[in-house]
Amino acid sequence: MLSGVDEAGERLGIGEVARRTGLSVHALRFYERQGLLPGPVFRDHSGRRVYTEQDADWLILCVVLRGSAMPLPVVRRYTELVRDGDGNERERLELLRGHREAVLAQMAQLQQSIDLIDFKVAVYEDLLDGGDSGLPGENGKYAVAQPAPRGGIRVRSPRPSDRCRR
Amino acid sequence: MLSGVDEAGERLGIGEVARRTGLSVHALRFYERQGLLPGPVFRDHSGRRVYTEQDADWLILCVVLRGSAMPLPVVRRYTELVRDGDGNERERLELLRGHREAVLAQMAQLQQSIDLIDFKVAVYEDLLDGGDSGLPGENGKYAVAQPAPRGGIRVRSPRPSDRCRR
DNA sequence: CTAGGAGCTAGAGTCGGCTCTAGCGCAAGT
DNA sequence: ACTTGCGCTAGAGCCGACTCTAGCTCCTAG
Numbered sequence: 001m002l003s004g005v006d007e008a009g010e011r012l013g014i015g016e017v018a019r020r021t022g023l024s025v026h027a028l029r030f031y032e033r034q035g036l037l038p039g040p041v042f043r044d045h046s047g048r049r050v051y052t053e054q055d056a057d058w059l060i061l062c063v064v065l066r067g068s069a070m071p072l073p074v075v076r077r078y079t080e081l082v083r084d085g086d087g088n089e090r091e092r093l094e095l096l097r098g099h100r101e102a103v104l105a106q107m108a109q110l111q112q113s114i115d116l117i118d119f120k121v122a123v124y125e126d127l128l129d130g131g132d133s134g135l136p137g138e139n140g141k142y143a144v145a146q147p148a149p150r151g152g153i154r155v156r157s158p159r160p161s162d163r164c165r166r
Numbered sequence: 167m168l169s170g171v172d173e174a175g176e177r178l179g180i181g182e183v184a185r186r187t188g189l190s191v192h193a194l195r196f197y198e199r200q201g202l203l204p205g206p207v208f209r210d211h212s213g214r215r216v217y218t219e220q221d222a223d224w225l226i227l228c229v230v231l232r233g234s235a236m237p238l239p240v241v242r243r244y245t246e247l248v249r250d251g252d253g254n255e256r257e258r259l260e261l262l263r264g265h266r267e268a269v270l271a272q273m274a275q276l277q278q279s280i281d282l283i284d285f286k287v288a289v290y291e292d293l294l295d296g297g298d299s300g301l302p303g304e305n306g307k308y309a310v311a312q313p314a315p316r317g318g319i320r321v322r323s324p325r326p327s328d329r330c331r332r
Numbered sequence: 333c334t335a336g337g338a339g340c341t342a343g344a345g346t347c348g349g350c351t352c353t354a355g356c357g358c359a360a361g362t
Numbered sequence: 363a364c365t366t367g368c369g370c371t372a373g374a375g376c377c378g379a380c381t382c383t384a385g386c387t388c389c390t391a392g
Contacts, residue, residue: 015368025369026351034349046358048369061282068279072349093290100283107276110269113234116227117266124259181338191339192381200379212388214339238379 011042012051021059028059035076036062038083068103177208178217187225194225201242202228204249234269 018025032041032049038058042050062075078095081088184191198207198215204224208216228241244261247254 013368014370024351027349029370030350046369047371048358064279064282066349067275070279089290089293093287093294096283096287096290100280100287103276103280103283107273107280109233110273110276113230113236114266114269114273116230117262117269121259121262121266124255124262127255128259179338180340190381193379195340196380212339213341214388232379 009053012053012056014049014051017051017056017059020056021063023059023063031059031062034072036072036079038079065099068099069106070099070102074099175219178219178222180215180217183217183222183225186222187229189225189229197225197228200238202238202245204245231265234265235272236265236268240265 012020014025014028017023018028021028023031028049031037036059037055039055041055042052044050062079065075065078066072074095078092081092081095178186180191180194183189184194187194189197194215197203202225203221205221207221208218210216228245231241231244232238240261244258247258247261
């Protein structure tokens with residue numbers, strides 16, 4: 001058994017790291033091949049990977065970044081910067097800021113989608129409620145705040161004719 | 167020229183629909199093959215697609231849903247429900263609510279990522295600022311609100327040792 | 333009459349990101 | 363001695379969602 005509560009920092013088998021990160025063992029080996037770990041992974045006497053807690057923490061970091069769709073090449077780049085040590089903090093910062101923008105853009109998209117869904121849900125709920133539950137036709141209730149068109153694809157604001165059609 | 171400002175509802179060529187939706191003409195044909203349009207697309211006398219504004223609106227709807235990673239099979243299912251007409255509103259509602267949950271989950275992920283990035287950005291900004299700009303060591307400034315661990319992967323809260331390492 | 337531009341089809345190809353397979357090694361438990 | 367469990371490698375396969383190609387038709391402008 002690999003893991004024990006001794007000294008400083010546990011030694012983790014690939015299975016345990018998979019458990020901690022939520023990645024499959026396949027994915028862990030794949031990530032390693034892809035250069036997504038800042039240092040080489042240790043091996044035991046018979047060639048098995050032995051991860052440190054730092055490795056696991058780094059991988060969790062990667063998982064979080066991947067969770068916001070940071071492409072593997074970008075994760076790799078960030079990893080390289082970390083691997084190369086001090087002196088490139090400016091570049092790391094730029095990379096992070098760049099991705100931050102990307103994440104905000106994604107959030108805006110999701111919000112747009114939520115707005116649309118909420119609108120549709122309200123329409124169908126009303127429809128299933130009998131349709132005339134005390135509210136006068138199609139009024140403010142369906143006025144979903146469509147975020148300002150800035151940049152992306154314009155989504156026209158919902159029209160009354162949307163109500164029963166789709 | 168196809169488009170003209172006459173009668174009710176314009177007739178749109180595939181190129182125009184591509185422009186309006188942000189999809190490529192290839193993607194438009196692909197979507198059609200995939201059954202993502204509630205009705206058949208009209209053709210002109212020589213076999214070219216002629217879209218209505220409703221078609222374009224529907225496609226924009228699809229684009230928004232796809233923008234929140236609704237899988238094509240789900241879009242197709244929704245399309246089928248719409249195509250089949252009245253009587254399945256309950257199912258449409260369930261589909262939409264299901265996807266709403268999925269979108270909220272994505273947002274939580276993105277937020278987690280943003281929190282992490284903001285933390286890192288703060289670390290690097292501070293580091294590049296000379297490091298000792300009037301704030302006492304690693305204090306509240308870096309206490310990033312990591313959302314409660316509920317269900318997903320646990321991300322440990324940032325430790326002081328994170329500061330200079332990665 | 334010709335050239336350019338938009339569109340058509342069927343089907344192949346691409347890309348990102350894993351995921352799986354085959355065939356093997358080791359070590360501990362029964 | 364053998365099974366079970368965990369791990370290894372190289373490389374193939376898969377999946378979703380497009381994207382592109384080849385070879386064709388049509389229409390319009392010059």
